[in-house]
Amino acid sequence: xxxxxxxxxDLLGIQELSPGEINLVLDTATAFKQVGERRIKKVPSLxxxxxxxxxxxxxxxxxxxxxxxxxxxSADVINISATASSIVKGETLKDTALNLQALNxxxxxxxxxxxxxxxxxxxxxKASVINAGDGAHEHPxxxxxxxxxxxxxxxxxxxLNVTILxxxxxxxxxxxxxxxxxxLGAHVTLAGPSTLVPRVFEKFGCRVTYxxxxxxxxxxxxxxxxxxxxxxxxxxxxxxxxxxxMFGLNKERxxxxxxxxxxxxxxxxxxxxxxxxxxxxxNRSVILEQVTNGLAVRMAVLFLCSGGKPTAGxxx
Amino acid sequence: xxxxxxxxxxVIDPANSVDAVRDVFVVDGKIASAAxxxxxxxxxxxxxxxxxxxxxxxxxxxxxxxxxxTIETGSRCAARGGFTSIVCMPNxxxxxxxxxxxxxxKQRAAEAACVNVLPTGTIxxxxxxxxxxxxxxxxxxxxVAITDDGRCVQNNDxxxxxxxxxxxxxxxxxxxxQDDHLTAxxxxxxxxxxxxxxxxxxxxxxxxxxxxxNILIAELTxxxxxxxxxxxxxxVQLIREAKKRGVRISGEASPHHFTLxxxxxxxxxxxxxxxxxxxxxxxxxxxxxxxxxxxxxxxxSDHAPHCSYEKEVxxxxxxxxxxxxxxxxxxxxxxxxxxxxxxxxxxxKFTVNPARLLRLNKGTLSVGADxxxxxxxxxxxxxxxxxxxxxxxxxxxxxxxxxKGKAVTTVAGGKIVWQTE
Numbered sequence: 001x002x003x004x005x006x007x008x009x010d011l012l013g014i015q016e017l018s019p020g021e022i023n024l025v026l027d028t029a030t031a032f033k034q035v036g037e038r039r040i041k042k043v044p045s046l047x048x049x050x051x052x053x054x055x056x057x058x059x060x061x062x063x064x065x066x067x068x069x070x071x072x073x074s075a076d077v078i079n080i081s082a083t084a085s086s087i088v089k090g091e092t093l094k095d096t097a098l099n100l101q102a103l104n105x106x107x108x109x110x111x112x113x114x115x116x117x118x119x120x121x122x123x124x125x126k127a128s129v130i131n132a133g134d135g136a137h138e139h140p141x142x143x144x145x146x147x148x149x150x151x152x153x154x155x156x157x158x159x160l161n162v163t164i165l166x167x168x169x170x171x172x173x174x175x176x177x178x179x180x181x182x183x184l185g186a187h188v189t190l191a192g193p194s195t196l197v198p199r200v201f202e203k204f205g206c207r208v209t210y211x212x213x214x215x216x217x218x219x220x221x222x223x224x225x226x227x228x229x230x231x232x233x234x235x236x237x238x239x240x241x242x243x244x245x246m247f248g249l250n251k252e253r254x255x256x257x258x259x260x261x262x263x264x265x266x267x268x269x270x271x272x273x274x275x276x277x278x279x280x281x282x283n284r285s286v287i288l289e290q291v292t293n294g295l296a297v298r299m300a301v302l303f304l305c306s307g308g309k310p311t312a313g314x315x316x
Numbered sequence: 317x318x319x320x321x322x323x324x325x326x327v328i329d330p331a332n333s334v335d336a337v338r339d340v341f342v343v344d345g346k347i348a349s350a351a352x353x354x355x356x357x358x359x360x361x362x363x364x365x366x367x368x369x370x371x372x373x374x375x376x377x378x379x380x381x382x383x384x385x386t387i388e389t390g391s392r393c394a395a396r397g398g399f400t401s402i403v404c405m406p407n408x409x410x411x412x413x414x415x416x417x418x419x420x421x422k423q424r425a426a427e428a429a430c431v432n433v434l435p436t437g438t439i440x441x442x443x444x445x446x447x448x449x450x451x452x453x454x455x456x457x458x459x460v461a462i463t464d465d466g467r468c469v470q471n472n473d474x475x476x477x478x479x480x481x482x483x484x485x486x487x488x489x490x491x492x493x494q495d496d497h498l499t500a501x502x503x504x505x506x507x508x509x510x511x512x513x514x515x516x517x518x519x520x521x522x523x524x525x526x527x528x529x530n531i532l533i534a535e536l537t538x539x540x541x542x543x544x545x546x547x548x549x550x551x552v553q554l555i556r557e558a559k560k561r562g563v564r565i566s567g568e569a570s571p572h573h574f575t576l577x578x579x580x581x582x583x584x585x586x587x588x589x590x591x592x593x594x595x596x597x598x599x600x601x602x603x604x605x606x607x608x609x610x611x612x613x614x615x616x617s618d619h620a621p622h623c624s625y626e627k628e629v630x631x632x633x634x635x636x637x638x639x640x641x642x643x644x645x646x647x648x649x650x651x652x653x654x655x656x657x658x659x660x661x662x663x664x665k666f667t668v669n670p671a672r673l674l675r676l677n678k679g680t681l682s683v684g685a686d687x688x689x690x691x692x693x694x695x696x697x698x699x700x701x702x703x704x705x706x707x708x709x710x711x712x713x714x715x716x717x718x719x720k721g722k723a724v725t726t727v728a729g730g731k732i733v734w735q736t737e
Contacts (some may be wrong), residue, residue, distance in 0.1 A: 015512075094628050114630035115514040116584030135632070172514060200511045222731030235497075 002053050006304040007172030010129040013138035014179040022180060026148050028300035028310045028313050029293070034071060036295060045303050046075035051107040052100050053079045055132070056093070059111050061267050061291060062132050062141070066109045069298035075107070090171070097121050107302060110134070113230075128305040132298045136170045136228070141301055142266050143176035145294040147184065149286055150221055153262055158185035163215045165247065166274055167196045169236075173188075173266045174225060191215035192225075192247055195236045212247055216257050223264040224249055224274050240273055250276045318730065319352035320341045325360025325691060328660050329367060331668040335660055340365055342353045342687040345730035349683045358725060358732075360691050364659070367679050368400025368431075368728060369666040371641060372490075373465070373544055373568060373616035376402075376433070379419025379420055380409025385621040385708050387421065388428035390534035390641070395621070395734035398723025399468045400688035401432040402619075403670075404405040406443070406459075407466040413449040415436040418457035424538055430733040431726070432688070434674070439464045439489065445471055448478055455485040460674045463490035465544060466591075468526055469494050472737040476533050483539040488673060489647045491530055493551070494592065498522035503632055505578040513582060515631065521546035527551040528709040529567050531558040540564040542673060545618050547573045547592035547601030554602065566673060567606065568614040571647035572638060572713060574603045580713065586627045586634030587713045590620070608657045613669040615662075617644045621709030639707050642698055643714045649721035652694075659694075676686050687730035696722040 004020030016024070035043055051070040052068050052072040063079065070077045080096075091114070100108060107128040115135030117154050122129040133139040151157055162181050168174045168190050181188050183206040189207045190197050202208050209215050216222060227243060237243065244250075249263070254276070263275075271277040280287060304310075320342035328335050341348040341355070376390040385393075387404075394402045404411030404421065418435050425433035437454030441447045443464040451462055452688065462482055468491060475491075482489050499522035504510050506517025523546070530541045531554060546552060546567045555567045572590060577597050580588045588594060606612040612702040620637025627634050648666075651657045671679025678686055702715040726734035 092625070092629055112630065114632040116631045119584045120630060135514050136516075149713075169511075175514060198511065200508055203508055204512070 002262060004108065005114065009305055011301050011305055012118050012122060012129065012131045014140045014143050014176045015138065017183070019183045022144070022147070022183060024310065025144050025297065025300050026151060028304060029144070029296040030146050031310065032299040032303070033293065036292070042072050042074060044074045045308055046073035046306055049075045049106040049174055049306060050104065051075045051077050051109060052105045053077065053078065054096070054100070054108055054110045055083045056110070056117070057133070060133070061294070062111060065291070065294045066132060066298050069295050071303055075302070093117065093120065094124060097124055101125050101127055109304065130301060130305060133172050135172065136175070137172050138176045139172040140176050141294065141298055142173050143180040143316040144301070145290055145297040146177055146223065146264060147180050147268070148293045148297050149264065149290050150262065152171070153286060154220060157181065158187045159276065159310055160220040161189065161218050162186045162221040162223065163189045163191060163219035163224045164225065165212070165215060165249065166192045167227050168192060168201060168225070169196045169226050170228035177223065178206055182206070188193055189215050189219065193237055196307035211258050213253060216253055219257060219261050221262045221264060222249065222257065225266070226268065226270050226274050244273050248274055248276065251277055251279065264290060267291070305313050319355035320358060320687070320727065320730065321351045322358045322360050322689065325363045327365045327681065328561070328585055328663045329533070329681040330660050330664040332682055332683070340681060340689060342689070342727070342730045345687050347681050347685045347687050348684050358691065362691045363724065364694060365688050366663045366692070367667040368726070369398045369450050369645065369680050370401040370403070370670040370676070370679055371399045371616050371619070371644065371735065372403040372614060372670040372674060373570070374402040374404050374619040375407065375621065375637070375640065376404040377621060378408065378424060379417065380546065383708070384623055387424045388429070389429045389434055389706060389708045390431035390619070391433060393639070393641040394431045395726045395728065396706050396723070397643070398645045398690040398692060398726055399431060399641060400728040401434060401459060401676070402691065403434045403436060403674065405463065405465040406436050406438045407454045411434065411438050411442050413441050413443070414451050415450070415457040418454060418459060422458055431728045434460045434676070436461045436463050436490065438462065440467055440474065443467045445469045445474065448474070448481065449482055450597065451478070451487065452485055455487050459487070461488045461490050463492065463544065465490065465492045468492050468494040468496070472529060472533070475529070476537065479533050479537045479539050481540060483537060488540045488542055490544050491526065492544050493523045493526035493530065493546070495522045495525045498525060503589060503593070503594045504514065504581050507578060507596060509578045509581055513584070515581070518591070520550055520595060520599065522552060523548045523592055524550045527554050531555070531563055534565045535563045538564065541671070542566045542568065544568050544697060545570045545592060545616070546603065546606070546612060547595050547599060549599040550613055551610070552602045552606035556606065556609070559611065562638050566614065567612040568616045569603050569607055569612045569618060570618045571644050573642060574600055574649050574651070575608065575711060584631045586629065586631055587638060587711050589634050589636055590638050591619070591636035604651060604656050606653065607665065613665060614673065615648055615665045617641050618664035621707055622711045624710050626638060637711065639705065639709055639712050641707070642705055643712065643717070643719065644720045645723055646719035647714070649694060653720065687727060689727040690723050691725035692721060693724045694721045696720065696724065698722055
């Protein structure tokens with residue numbers, strides 16, 4: 001177990017974390033993963049605490065994962081979605097959040113279409129704020145669960161070649177992954193359409209290439225992203241057919257990959273668009289294991305941000 | 317009317333090439349050659365005395381949004397900042413695209429403003445960029461220029477005709493340079509920080525393309541287009557080259573653009589959201605070079621008040637704009653302290669240059685001119701507390717900044733409208 005201690009009440013992004021802190025989350029998650037494999041999948045760590053899932057943008061995976069993570073830690077959970085809240089009546093995010101604080105919520109998990117929404121909340125609230133995705137900015141728990149999965153499968157992150165393929169510009173998953181993987185010593189390659197993978201990303205310590213086959217060839221991990229239609233300008237890309245033809249991971253391209261290359265995807269996947277359906281289901285695809293690991297990682301994050309102290313025998 | 321004697325200040329009056337210690341006399345609201353028999357004395361020893369400062373880019377929000385600012389509060393803000401004349405933008409509700417709204421603004425200014433308020437009219441009806449506003453009638457009603465500020469006429473033919481038509485009324489055309497397609501839904505400069513923060517980019521080229529367009533239209537029509545709040549280094553270069561060819565083009569810079577960079581957005585504080593957005597360090601340096609070599613001849617605040625509740629939202633959803641009248645002078649004097657620009661040259665950008673551009677009988681201490689005078693203390697150290705602002709709004713990126721240099725007395729039309737110890 002790493003010597004680092006956790007000093008944050010919030011998890012807003014990976015950019016502000018140290019490598020030691022990232023490893024601490026991953027180590028803590030390893031302990032929590034075992035909880036999910038037990039007959040009684042529940043520990044009392046957050047008993048008496050209240051977590052609010054404030055999802056201003058739609059989500060299935062992340063919301064469910066946070067809810068289940070909190071429940072396994074014995075917290076009380078409330079789910080709020082934009083369409084079922086006072087936001088449709090014109091209430092601002094600030095007022096919604098202050099109301100939740102007035103109800104003594106301890107942890108607020110926020111998903112929002114606007115970048116920086118979780119930073120905004122963290123300035124306003126005493127409660128822990130966990131970023132579950134803010135616009136195109138960050139999705140820290142996704143990067144943590146991706147790293148957890150890579151570490152579990154490959155035994156390390158340092159020195160691995162990780163290719164992130166797709167719509168990088170509008171992807172919060174890409175940004176969080178870039179920060180995390182480069183901090184832990186991986187070589188990150190970004191590939192995809194030039195309009196969606198601008199060269200400015202080289203300044204974050206990544207390699208940018210527009211040669212898809214070359215990007216795939218040496219990769220130990222291939223992380224596929226979907227086209228973020230909801231955030232894109234219409235001038236950015238011709239369309240789905242073109243994407244699949246030029247950048248989709250099809251069987252032919254996949255034969256060029258290393259035989260032990262992992263296929264990852266944060267979901268939701270669009271079968272037959274960015275990933276061939278059979279590849280998504282093949283034995284090198286760890287897409288569903290990512291989901292399983294997400295639960296353990298989110299338990300670790302909720303635990304640490306609530307002041308939990310990991311112990312040598314794992315979190316209790 | 318009261319008379320004044322301003323004693324022994326260092327008088328900087330660029331229009332008359334004056335930079336010397338002397339007295340300034342005010343009789344009956346005009347600059348005079350000698351004192352009246354009974355006059356109030358103002359000791360300006362150790363202070364700088366200049367023609368009253370002019371800010372040709374201010375949003376006063378009246379009519380329509382007097383919860384953000386009024387002509388009265390905006391003018392008090394100006395007086396505190398050392399400004400005796402402010403040019404208000406026409407993007408009110410209703411827009412200043414008709415003579416009635418201009419008459420209203422002039423009437424409110426006469427009733428409530430403590431400094432000169434000079435209205436502008438729109439270029440197009442409702443600033444929609446579709447049909448010309450009644451530009452001739454607006455001129456008759458008293459506008460000093462036309463602009464669709466806040467928006468930009470996208471139709472190049474319409475812009476060409478607007479400039480051709482404004483020329484016959486001797487009206488300068490001011491333009492907010494923004495290509496709507498290139499900037500689309502952008503909220504900050506397109507570059508490293510927008511990529512890091514996941515915010516949509518408003519690229520410099522969105523400004524440059526329109527500056528280039530304006531240069532071509534100014535050349536074709538042989539009339540003056542003034543490019544408002546230039547933020548991009550490339551735009552400075554375009555204007556510099558065009559001026560060398562004799563094109564009637566000019567540029568304006570705002571203190572936030574030559575003081576801050578897009579890195580400031582990293583906290584997602586919407587008080588760093590303005591249009592055009594904060595740019596890179598390279599752009600900031602280019603703006604300062606443009607100010608120093610005369611390419612950019614005007615400094616203006618783009619004072620844009622917004623209610624706190626409007627700014628206390630997600631960065632994407634906050635309105636563009638910051639207030640600036642009270643911090644403008646001190647932030648500009650910083651350029652003088654850093655020896656990037658001379659003091660008389662800076663004074664020009666606040667006085668004679670905007671006055672000439674707008675054809676105003678102001679910006680000078682010539683005998684007979686309106687007695688608009690600013691007295692400043694260059695050494696005064698102070699901290700800007702936005703909660704003490706005369707503005708109705710609090711959206712300043714400079715709250716808490718330690719500043720140096722301040723207007724200590726502001727005289728508009730011969731009357732002291734602001735004074736501090």
